[in-house]
Amino acid sequence: MEEVATVIGQRLRRAPAGKIITPKEFLSLGSRTAVDKTFSRLAACGKAIRVARGMYVAPQESEFGSYPPPAGKVVSSYGQITGERIVPSGARAANNLGLTTQVPMEELFLTTGKARTLMLGRRKVFLKHAPSWQTAMPNSKAGEAIRAISHMGPQRAASFAKAVRSKLTTSEWKQVSKMKSRVPPWMVNAINEAELAN
Numbered sequence: 001m002e003e004v005a006t007v008i009g010q011r012l013r014r015a016p017a018g019k020i021i022t023p024k025e026f027l028s029l030g031s032r033t034a035v036d037k038t039f040s041r042l043a044a045c046g047k048a049i050r051v052a053r054g055m056y057v058a059p060q061e062s063e064f065g066s067y068p069p070p071a072g073k074v075v076s077s078y079g080q081i082t083g084e085r086i087v088p089s090g091a092r093a094a095n096n097l098g099l100t101t102q103v104p105m106e107e108l109f110l111t112t113g114k115a116r117t118l119m120l121g122r123r124k125v126f127l128k129h130a131p132s133w134q135t136a137m138p139n140s141k142a143g144e145a146i147r148a149i150s151h152m153g154p155q156r157a158a159s160f161a162k163a164v165r166s167k168l169t170t171s172e173w174k175q176v177s178k179m180k181s182r183v184p185p186w187m188v189n190a191i192n193e194a195e196l197a198n
Helices: 002-014 032-044 071-082 090-096 141-165 170-181 185-197
Strands: 049-052 055-057 060-062 065-067 086-088 107-111 116-120 123-129
Touching (some): 049 071, 071 116, 170 185
């Protein structure tokens, strides 16, 4: 049991920030019950954080104590494990593009998988199922533009799309325009109006 705890503890300490570690990675060291109990003990003493059932991350350390890793890194690791495409919410995309100064209080991400809640200590990280067009082009301004316009809804989409276009390069906006075959009609109208206004 001590050997199991030592190996798991070392793996947690060496893992990159937000990297999810699972009990099944250590079944060669002992029974599932023994491994699960080891993770539970490490979580109870603050050496691991239980993100979801069978998923743990190491806390980060500072001179003020330990704290959970950034939600984005944990969600990225979760996506690698599950094979889901996960992106920041439309509200976060709007903030990233400088279209609003309001920072979303809720940690919300859009996923191609099932909706679920991850825990980072006392913080909740929400994964909301979204259609594939909302999660398209991750890590790009064009993808953020689509999510930001979508977040505004049908009533405000047209005016917001014009503001979004002013934040993008010509090539980035071309990527947005190519999405017209995949987005809802009201999004198509908003994108068309932004193009006509320029």
